[in-house]
Amino acid sequence: MGIAVPDLTVPILKNTNAVLAFDEKEAKPWETTACIKCGRCIAHCPMNLMATEIETAYNLKKPEDLEKLKVNLCIECGCCSYVCPAKRPLVQTNKLAKAMLQSYKKLQEEAKKAKEAQGQTDKEAPKK
Numbered sequence: 001m002g003i004a005v006p007d008l009t010v011p012i013l014k015n016t017n018a019v020l021a022f023d024e025k026e027a028k029p030w031e032t033t034a035c036i037k038c039g040r041c042i043a044h045c046p047m048n049l050m051a052t053e054i055e056t057a058y059n060l061k062k063p064e065d066l067e068k069l070k071v072n073l074c075i076e077c078g079c080c081s082y083v084c085p086a087k088r089p090l091v092q093t094n095k096l097a098k099a100m101l102q103s104y105k106k107l108q109e110e111a112k113k114a115k116e117a118q119g120q121t122d123k124e125a126p127k128k
């Protein structure tokens with residue numbers, strides 16, 4: 001479980017529960033295979049999230065689905081990746097999916113503000 005860090009410059013923070021060090025052989029990434037829809041990732045999620053569905057929504061670039069699937073509730077514990085027999089990088093995808101949803105929401109907010117500002121300008125413009 002957990003997340004791999006790129007090098008030793010990554011700080012240890014108060015929310016770091018453990019640090020595991022592997023040798024080159026042990027650290028070799030697993031070979032992933034296709035999802036077999038076993039549902040283990042869902043059954044083991046402490047937040048009752050559907051990691052496999054989140055992965056699909058992320059791959060299809062559907063941020064509105066990510067919101068419905070409540071990806072932001074993911075605590076990134078890594079249980080889903082750990083139990084996945086297909087060795088899919090689910091927790092890593094969740095992290096990327098959260099970033100995708102955040103960008104989508106930001107764009108939505110900016111569009112809303114622009115629309116409101118346009119409405120305000122239209123109201124203030126003198127009628128001919």
Ligand code: SF4
Binds near residue numbers: 041080094
């Ligand atoms: S990493 Fe997120 S989706 Fe996966 S088991 Fe933990 S809380 Fe659930």
Ligand code: SF4
Binds near residue numbers: 034041085086
């Ligand atoms: S545990 Fe892995 S193989 Fe099983 S449904 Fe989840 S992603 Fe698919």
